[in-house]
Amino acid sequence: MRVPALKGICLYLPAFRIEKGLIASQYMQRARGTRTFRWFDEDECTMAIEASMGVVEGTGVDTIGCVIYAAEKGPYRRKSTASVIADVLGLSTDTLTVDITGSERVSAEGLLVAKRICEATGQEVLVTGGFCEHGEPGSDEDIHGGDAGWAMVVGEGGGIVLEEFWVARANVFVKWERGEDTYFLPDGFTVPFELLPTAAAILNRAIEKSGASKVVIGTSSNRLPSQLKRKLGDRNITLFHHDSTTTGVLGSASLPFAMADAVEKCEPGESIVMLAPGDGALAITAKSSDPDNVKIVRINAENPVVFDLYGLYRKIVTYSFEEADTSPIAYWRDAQRIFQLRGGKCGNCGKVFYPYSDLCPSCGFTPVRETVPLSREGRVFTYTTDHITPSPIGKVTHAVVELEGGGRIFVQMTDSLEEMVEIGAPVKLVIRRIHSGGGIENYGWKARMVK
Amino acid sequence: MKEVYVIGAGCTPFGDLHTRDAVAMAREASFQALEDAGVDISDIDIFYVGSVRSVTSGSFLGNALGVRNKPVTRVENFCASGMDAVRQAAIAVMSGQARIALAVGVEKLRDATRRGLGFRSFHPVFVFGATPPGLFALAANRYMHTYGIGRETLAKVAVKNHRNGAKNPLAHFRKEITVETVLKAPIVAYPFGVFDCSPVTDGASAVVIASRDVAEGLGKAQVFIRGFGLAVMHTEPMYDPSFKYTGFPVTTEAAGQAYKMADISRPLEEISFAEVHDCFTMTEILNYEDLGFAEKGEGWKLIEEGVTELEGKFPVNPSGGLKSFGHPIGATGARMIFEVYSQLTGRCGERQVKNAHTGLAHNIGGPGTVSTVMILSLRS
Ligand SMILES: [Zn+2]
Numbered sequence: 001m002r003v004p005a006l007k008g009i010c011l012y013l014p015a016f017r018i019e020k021g022l023i024a025s026q027y028m029q030r031a032r033g034t035r036t037f038r039w040f041d042e043d044e045c046t047m048a049i050e051a052s053m054g055v056v057e058g059t060g061v062d063t064i065g066c067v068i069y070a071a072e073k074g075p076y077r078r079k080s081t082a083s084v085i086a087d088v089l090g091l092s093t094d095t096l097t098v099d100i101t102g103s104e105r106v107s108a109e110g111l112l113v114a115k116r117i118c119e120a121t122g123q124e125v126l127v128t129g130g131f132c133e134h135g136e137p138g139s140d141e142d143i144h145g146g147d148a149g150w151a152m153v154v155g156e157g158g159g160i161v162l163e164e165f166w167v168a169r170a171n172v173f174v175k176w177e178r179g180e181d182t183y184f185l186p187d188g189f190t191v192p193f194e195l196l197p198t199a200a201a202i203l204n205r206a207i208e209k210s211g212a213s214k215v216v217i218g219t220s221s222n223r224l225p226s227q228l229k230r231k232l233g234d235r236n237i238t239l240f241h242h243d244s245t246t247t248g249v250l251g252s253a254s255l256p257f258a259m260a261d262a263v264e265k266c267e268p269g270e271s272i273v274m275l276a277p278g279d280g281a282l283a284i285t286a287k288s289s290d291p292d293n294v295k296i297v298r299i300n301a302e303n304p305v306v307f308d309l310y311g312l313y314r315k316i317v318t319y320s321f322e323e324a325d326t327s328p329i330a331y332w333r334d335a336q337r338i339f340q341l342r343g344g345k346c347g348n349c350g351k352v353f354y355p356y357s358d359l360c361p362s363c364g365f366t367p368v369r370e371t372v373p374l375s376r377e378g379r380v381f382t383y384t385t386d387h388i389t390p391s392p393i394g395k396v397t398h399a400v401v402e403l404e405g406g407g408r409i410f411v412q413m414t415d416s417l418e419e420m421v422e423i424g425a426p427v428k429l430v431i432r433r434i435h436s437g438g439g440i441e442n443y444g445w446k447a448r449m450v451k
Numbered sequence: 452m453k454e455v456y457v458i459g460a461g462c463t464p465f466g467d468l469h470t471r472d473a474v475a476m477a478r479e480a481s482f483q484a485l486e487d488a489g490v491d492i493s494d495i496d497i498f499y500v501g502s503v504r505s506v507t508s509g510s511f512l513g514n515a516l517g518v519r520n521k522p523v524t525r526v527e528n529f530c531a532s533g534m535d536a537v538r539q540a541a542i543a544v545m546s547g548q549a550r551i552a553l554a555v556g557v558e559k560l561r562d563a564t565r566r567g568l569g570f571r572s573f574h575p576v577f578v579f580g581a582t583p584p585g586l587f588a589l590a591a592n593r594y595m596h597t598y599g600i601g602r603e604t605l606a607k608v609a610v611k612n613h614r615n616g617a618k619n620p621l622a623h624f625r626k627e628i629t630v631e632t633v634l635k636a637p638i639v640a641y642p643f644g645v646f647d648c649s650p651v652t653d654g655a656s657a658v659v660i661a662s663r664d665v666a667e668g669l670g671k672a673q674v675f676i677r678g679f680g681l682a683v684m685h686t687e688p689m690y691d692p693s694f695k696y697t698g699f700p701v702t703t704e705a706a707g708q709a710y711k712m713a714d715i716s717r718p719l720e721e722i723s724f725a726e727v728h729d730c731f732t733m734t735e736i737l738n739y740e741d742l743g744f745a746e747k748g749e750g751w752k753l754i755e756e757g758v759t760e761l762e763g764k765f766p767v768n769p770s771g772g773l774k775s776f777g778h779p780i781g782a783t784g785a786r787m788i789f790e791v792y793s794q795l796t797g798r799c800g801e802r803q804v805k806n807a808h809t810g811l812a813h814n815i816g817g818p819g820t821v822s823t824v825m826i827l828s829l830r831s
Binding site for chain 1: 572574575576577578579580581582584585586588589590591592593596637638639640642686687689690691692695696781
């Protein structure tokens with residue numbers, strides 16, 4: 001009997017925040033705290049990738065047999081996002097990739113499927129997702145939404161064992177969005193009353209069965225946990241949920257964010273119930289065997305850049321790369337070279353170069369057969385800040401980066417409003433949308449400064 | 452090898468030629484060159500047209516010059532296109548295939564309304580968004596970091612070339628500028644401000660090349676092509692992990708070929724002046740080193756010490772260079788030959804280099820991808 005358990009959680013927040021009050025004040029409203037927002041080259045997929053690379057950093061990807069992308073939505077309506085993620089991680093083409101989309105409880109659904117796959121095959125499963133919410137200007141989503149990515153690894157030998165689940169299905173339009181909607185439009189029709197009794201009922205059952213003392217609620221709302229608390233009677237339960245004060249509401253990403261907090265406070269032997277609301281609710285019970293054995297990584301949790309310009313913020317989150325042109329065929333042909341951070345290694349001069357080519361760009365030797373993995377860490381060899389390259393901030397810094405352990409890469413810098421980088425400055429490579437020409441998201445490598 | 456001569460040259464004014472299309476510009480420069488040479492269009496045996504983006508094929512000269520049933524080839528080699536066209540014409544005459552050849556370089560850039568040349572993507576994501584100033588700025592920042600010079604030194608290149616260009620009736624910008632103007636201008640691609648960059652310009656230039664027999668028959672055997680070279684490497688030097696960004700090896704290679712052919716071993720002493728590719732201020736300084744006018748890391752001293760001023764020991768870009776004359780990409784190389792020919796024949800008025808007997812012309816294209824060098828001398 002295999003025992004699927006949580007081995008790691010990585011939480012990714014974009015580097016940028018904006019005061020909710022600043023947005024609200026444009027529309028004669030008030031709000032407090034900050035919200036996160038994605039940089040113009042980020043989307044649900046790249047944020048999931050940031051978190052995925054974070055959760056496997058140090059341990060590698062050799063044991064991962066399946067990637068599940070679980071989020072309300074992805075960059076494409078009809079294309080696998082998990083496959084993009086698996087490509088970037090360099091997983092073999094027989095790795096199972098699964099996309100799950102739907103309501104806010106989708107992250108819990110992903111976790112549940114991961115548990116089943118692990119039980120059936122013994123393979124480690126990477127579950128990941130991204131959440132972006134901006135809505136139309138002045139909407140609740142514009143003011144109170146948030147952007148984030150997350151990733152969890154489920155496999156044997158983890159610290160928190162996933163046990164049973166309960167579901168209460170209800171076809172509820174609490175939040176919805178049709179494919180053709182430009183913005184999420186929650187006008188008029190919401191059914192907030194259905195949720196509470198449904199969720200409370202399965203939560204009570206899950207607590208009774210597991211004897212849990214901690215409940216993780218997959219929500220960024222402060223109201224739902226306090227309402228649920230009242231329904232739990234006089235049980236001694238600690239409730240965890242994601243506090244949206246600094247990040248904004250994170251939708252399905254709320255569950256992993258809250259779960260990380262609970263795991264950090266968890267004692268061995270303690271049980272946890274994860275409750276994810278959304279079209280009814282889904283509850284999963286988990287038993288802590290060795291909570292220290294769950295790796296928790298947080299990216300950009302500290303020292304965010306706080307924007308004080310609403311117009312620029314909107315420009316960034318709605319930016320489209322109109323001037324770009326490309327071919328999905330050319331992109332497909334080069335997908336391996338683009339995604340996988342592997343360089344060619346010349347059989348003649350020994351130089352390592354990127355992108356791979358069977359002809360060495362340094363000495364002209366061919367055929368170059370060997371490829372080697374490249375590091376995501378490096379230092380700026382030279383750079384320029386180019387004010388002609390199209391971007392919503394009016395400039396793009398391009399850098400030649402010398403990678404640790406050899407190889408050079410020529411990339412755009414990202415996550416910065418600053419003009420300058422310095423020669424010798426440390427940077428880290430990340431996957432971003434280079435542009436959206438040709439009707440596709442042209443993901444590729446960029447670099448951000450290491451603070 | 453057979454000696455070949457430049458027997459005539461023509462050039463349109465460079466600038467915003469809104470009333471003329473590429474065909475009209477090529478026609479103007481070509482017929483000027485033919486008139487200067489004293490030959491008729493029917494005397495030309497072979498034609499080359501250099502252009503990066505304004506010409507699709509050789510048939511362009513059917514439209515521009517009324518060429519019928521003669522060999523015409525379109526030459527494209529980034530910023531070296533115009534000089535490569537001249538080089539092809541020289542080779543055609545040297546080989547005996549042609550007695551007289553015409554090379555014309557032309558570029559129409561100002562029909563576009565956007566800033567600069569924008570960027571062109573050659574690949575869906577690699578090098579995406581890189582622009583010409585940005586690619587040369589990579590070298591500038593590395594050079595400045597390595598040798599400890601500042602933007603002021605770069606600015607002096609622009610000041611010098613504008614000073615020369617102000618004396619040139621065909622130049623795009625005929626206005627002197629100060630170091631302060633250069634430093635205060637808006638940044639295009641750091642460290643380059645607007646005045647560190649050559650302008651986006653329309654223009655055409657043409658050169659007529661003839662065999663020694665023909666040139667002597669016409670009484671035009673004055674300026675001969677003493678040497679030339681062309682070198683090309685990888686289109687993206689930034690993929691090469693050994694690329695140093697403190698110079699462009701293609702220039703050194705092209706110059707080496709030309710010096711060997713011209714039997715020149717001490718360029719600074721044996722050459723009177725040079726027209727070099729100052730697409731950006733930094734490029735001119737790198738060219739000094741790559742062409743052997745200065746040791747690596749010391750090219751900036753030539754500008755600081757005034758060596759390359761019009762009145763200096765070794766004038767560089769007496770025409771005003773790309774910076775002030777303008778840079779219609781495919782026309783520029785032919786325009787340089789026009790300038791060197793004009794200088795050697797003493798036609799340059801206020802900007803005339805004194806006692807000029809040998810002149811060098813140089814292009815670099817792409818961010819260190821291709822380079823041409825050509826050396827012309829007065830017949831002794
Ligand atoms: Zn090699």
